[in-house]
Amino acid sequence: MTHWIIAPVVLPALLAPFIVLAARYHIGIQRVFSVAGVLALIAISAGLAWQASDGSVILYQLSDWAAPFGIVLVGDRLSTAMLLLTAVLALFVLLFAIGSDWDSRGRHFHALFQFQMMGIMGAFLTGDLFNLFVFFEVLLIASYGLMIHAGGNARLKAGVQYVLFNLIASSLFLFALGSIYAETGTLNMADLANRVALIGPEETVGIRIAAVLLILVFAVKAAIVPLHFWLPSSYAEACAPVAALFAIMTKIGAYAIIRVYTMIFPPELEVTAGLHDVWLLPAALLSLAIGMLGVLAAQKLDRLVAYSVIGSMGMVMVSIALFTPTGIAAAIYYIIHSTLAGAALFLIADLVRTGRGNLDLTAQPAMAGTALTSALFFIGAIAMAGLPPLSGFLGKLLVLDAGYDTDLMVWIWAIVLGSSLISIVGFARAGSVLFWKAHSVHTPEPEEDAAPRPSPAALSYVATGGLVALLAAHTVFAGQVHGYSEKIAAQLFAPAPYIATVVETPGKLSDPTTKTEEH
């Protein structure tokens, strides 16, 4: 049994208190440890992803207790790939926070950041629904702190909404867990998969309620319309690196839906039939449409990016809701793309704010550092709107291809293509107002003693450019990435080895007699 798989949870969990206790007054030392921790996480995640890439399932039994009784961490292709994506994103976000000095504008940024990493990593690795809840709470409580980092009334107001919305979702999560436990007597995912399959079609009421409650909770996390109201103001008000890190948080909802609804409540299961195609798919199409309309309607750049995140989650959920191997493979490709693109756009929005002082989409005199910022915005907007040649376009093609054979093909194609057009118009409007029209506005005579607006720091450009470069790499290696996401989908749709590994691996049991027999 390898112990590496618990390292992504333990390492940030140890690093964060160390940063608080030993380095609380030394921002330089905090930065060094934080970056070193994230680099270590990248190395560990890459190792785990490599280990899981041959299709094997890595199992870790905490304290050696066997599966339905003890807590397990499980790493398969999907969860290790998400780990690696999170760690890489975190590195660039951290570099941006250091470069733009956001991390020193409030207390404990790096400690909260590490706790956030711990929660996200744990949520991807856990093999138990209740621990999924616990890790959700860990990442949420860190995100509450990060959300109001650097203070200010508007941010606190948005923070209250964000916290309350998530608390209600957490209560709903507990209700869902209670109903599942009452129906099946277990909360271990692999064990659940076995037991839910045994429930007869005439006793569906309880488990149906549980499945619907659970999908509601994950839909709140993934910000699917009509449960998206928390996202625009909280993401727009959070400081840029935090909003960029939050780009992975909506994907945790998507990950949980993929995990639970391929393994425990698969689409062919009779007890929960109709949940995916009748309810989830229309909601996903609605998110896509409303998100992209929000891009067109936004008055400020940060809101525009927040709505584009909702829209791209809609795209992810459309292809997840198909629940076919091609659909899930397309969703995984698009999840990687939309995480990177959303994070890059939030960082670019902050570059714009540094350069011109506000984010209003009105024509204003040219700002500091226009050339580089506008180039980055141009690339980010192309990627997010899904124009060729970047990965958004390829991802959209994959989604369209996955939706080709279904009954709702006309709706899927119409909404995906129509919303793309709307978002292109929205981004083009924003870009031309921000960068082009600056030249037609009369520049006021600079006052004698007025300090010029500072250009963003070089490290900020490095971090943002790094994310954009990753987007480009995601496009260039699209064939390999998509091939791997097809392998991930294949593993998800054949969960028997996963379940067997979790349930049948021996360990300490609660019955002392079997324990003595084993030794």
Place this chain on the structure above:
Amino acid sequence: MELLVASAVGVLTAGGLYLILRLRTFPVILGMSLLTYAVNVFLFSSGRLTVGAPPILRDDATVYTDPLPQALVLTAIVISFGMTAVVVMIALGAYLGSDDDHVDDLPGPDADENAEGGT
């Protein structure tokens, strides 16, 4: 007893939802607490209700109650305490800063000054 537990969950949930819909921070936080109590009672009952049975396997016990929901409830209580403390602090900060305890107010036109300033 089933009636008592079920109606307790129902009444607590209804009261909690009503208070949450008031959309002012203090009632909303109270409502969240009521909802949390409802969840805890619900979780507690999810392992079936038994009276006077121990949650530990012993040789002389003929009936025993499911111990797992009790562990779940304990975890949920601890987490909800922490979360309530966090939301009280944030709500207090928001109230003292803007002299207004509405939950649903959108940030005003002066939001940018606050968002940019890091002091």
